Amino acid sequence: MKKSIIKVENLVKKYGELTAVNGISFQVHEGEIFGFLGPNGAGKTTTINILCTLTRPTAGQATVNDFDVVSQQRQVRQSIGLVFQDPSLDDRLSALQNLNFHAMVYNVPSEVRRQRVEQVLRMMELWDKRNSVVRNFSGGMKRRLELARGLLHEPKVLFLDEPTLGLDPQTRNRLWEYIIDLKRREGTTIFLTTHYMDEANNADRIGIIDYGNIVALDTPQHLKHLVSRDIIKVKTSDNEQAAREIIERYQAEVRTDHDTIIFEVDNGEEFLPIFIREFGTRIVNISLHHPSLDDVFLKLTGREIREDDGTNGFREMARRRGGRMRH
Amino acid sequence: MNNLRAIYIIWYRDMIRFWNDRLRMVGSVVIPILFLFVFSSGLGGSIGFMSPGVDFGQFLFPGIIGMTVIMNSFMAGVSVVWDREFGFLKEVLVAPINRAAVALGKTLGAATIAIIQGAIIMPFAPLVGKTLSPTTVGLLIPAMFLLAIAIGSLGVLLASRIRSIEAFQAITQMLFFPLVFLSGVFFPLQGIPGWLSDVTKVNPATYGIAIIRQVTLAEPTGTEFAISFGGNPLSLNQHVLILFGFGLVMILLAMKSFGSQD
Numbered sequence: 001m002k003k004s005i006i007k008v009e010n011l012v013k014k015y016g017e018l019t020a021v022n023g024i025s026f027q028v029h030e031g032e033i034f035g036f037l038g039p040n041g042a043g044k045t046t047t048i049n050i051l052c053t054l055t056r057p058t059a060g061q062a063t064v065n066d067f068d069v070v071s072q073q074r075q076v077r078q079s080i081g082l083v084f085q086d087p088s089l090d091d092r093l094s095a096l097q098n099l100n101f102h103a104m105v106y107n108v109p110s111e112v113r114r115q116r117v118e119q120v121l122r123m124m125e126l127w128d129k130r131n132s133v134v135r136n137f138s139g140g141m142k143r144r145l146e147l148a149r150g151l152l153h154e155p156k157v158l159f160l161d162e163p164t165l166g167l168d169p170q171t172r173n174r175l176w177e178y179i180i181d182l183k184r185r186e187g188t189t190i191f192l193t194t195h196y197m198d199e200a201n202n203a204d205r206i207g208i209i210d211y212g213n214i215v216a217l218d219t220p221q222h223l224k225h226l227v228s229r230d231i232i233k234v235k236t237s238d239n240e241q242a243a244r245e246i247i248e249r250y251q252a253e254v255r256t257d258h259d260t261i262i263f264e265v266d267n268g269e270e271f272l273p274i275f276i277r278e279f280g281t282r283i284v285n286i287s288l289h290h291p292s293l294d295d296v297f298l299k300l301t302g303r304e305i306r307e308d309d310g311t312n313g314f315r316e317m318a319r320r321r322g323g324r325m326r327h
Numbered sequence: 328m329n330n331l332r333a334i335y336i337i338w339y340r341d342m343i344r345f346w347n348d349r350l351r352m353v354g355s356v357v358i359p360i361l362f363l364f365v366f367s368s369g370l371g372g373s374i375g376f377m378s379p380g381v382d383f384g385q386f387l388f389p390g391i392i393g394m395t396v397i398m399n400s401f402m403a404g405v406s407v408v409w410d411r412e413f414g415f416l417k418e419v420l421v422a423p424i425n426r427a428a429v430a431l432g433k434t435l436g437a438a439t440i441a442i443i444q445g446a447i448i449m450p451f452a453p454l455v456g457k458t459l460s461p462t463t464v465g466l467l468i469p470a471m472f473l474l475a476i477a478i479g480s481l482g483v484l485l486a487s488r489i490r491s492i493e494a495f496q497a498i499t500q501m502l503f504f505p506l507v508f509l510s511g512v513f514f515p516l517q518g519i520p521g522w523l524s525d526v527t528k529v530n531p532a533t534y535g536i537a538i539i540r541q542v543t544l545a546e547p548t549g550t551e552f553a554i555s556f557g558g559n560p561l562s563l564n565q566h567v568l569i570l571f572g573f574g575l576v577m578i579l580l581a582m583k584s585f586g587s588q589d
Contacts, residue, residue, distance in 0.1 A: 080421075090418075
């Protein structure tokens, strides 16, 4: 049984008439990457703001690292690191000054401060830029610096609210390498929100949130299996013979497309080595396809998540501006 | 202990920013010096002596020091609005530190900056034919501090409630200029109409200017530049007490307001 580091029960947040979060309950296990996936306005950021004590819930309970987010705010704040959607660096200070400020605020003991600051800066490949003023940093560098800052006080949970929003694909990939590396090396629990499907794939478990409700919560694999099983496409030296054997051995439904046999199995990764062992040299080529999270989202909500992804830049901007003014 | 650390960190950050931005240091001295130069040489001749032994330039000089302090402490106090606009305030608000301590650190930072800027004006005293003795300087620093705390905490208080840059600019214009112009920086408050005199007496900056002026022009002048109620001039200590009381109330309000924002 894994230990739960975040526990949320019947959490509700209303802004006047608008219900942003509608009685959600979930738990996040220690050491996992937990992804909150949903379109803009689904309640992702509101949930994060409640968990990191920036917003008070209307009803329900939430604990982070066993501290209550309403009555034990300071302990919660000490337990978490945060990277917001919008940058929150002091861009008139250098990278080093930003980190030192953070270390002092979070009471990182001065004996380990220097070493810790150097460690996170090196991890994010910013050590050479430590004395540069943040104003001159690129978007990707700023985000990396924020990630470094979020890690500085060795938080139990790192919250990342749309950490890759507005970054180019290359930087996004690099950032994800850091995040996965972080989980592996430091064992930090990572709670992130995103509306990019490909990013959600990196999470150990995903909660799909829509109109303030969690509509599904499971590993990406299991979620995808809600929609369809894994698809194997194989070409062999004798397709007819192979198809017969596949039906016989795996009780699979087989169809043929040109010279390729297509069939579904439950667990493609485990199936593949077995299949290759048994069919050996008869295989000409073979591929494994997973159903995508897009399919999952479409099935669960009846909508495409893409509808407000980038195509509607103005609305996105208006939403973010509005969000900033509320804080 | 935690709170002291928080106050220090917030103060320290403002010091680094101030130091990084040395151009600002020079820039915000230019305007006061320009005022001093233009008014004292332009108007000085036609106005003559303000009191025995004190010409207009000498009268204006301490006012200009006070104006510099007001200007800088107010601007530094409301810089919280910029922190909000550029996102940095979030980093502070989710930190495990007391928000009242943040407000206090911010006010102290504003006061420190204001004192430094005010002190930069001091060497210009010979321009108006005055020299400041070490004793005068020693008294001016706490006087500037009191004024800076009062105005700086007012700035922090406002900034903790202002959400947009537009509102901030409107309020700054509406508040800042009356604060300076109705405080006796440019003209003596002794001969003005009653209603205007009443307005100047509710302006906390008035008492700060009066203190700085009386300290700078030292004792040959007696009570000419003191604020008086019903014809009775206040003593220097009473000025200090009023300004101190105002500063205390403002700082408590700022701490409370800053702590309760979300």
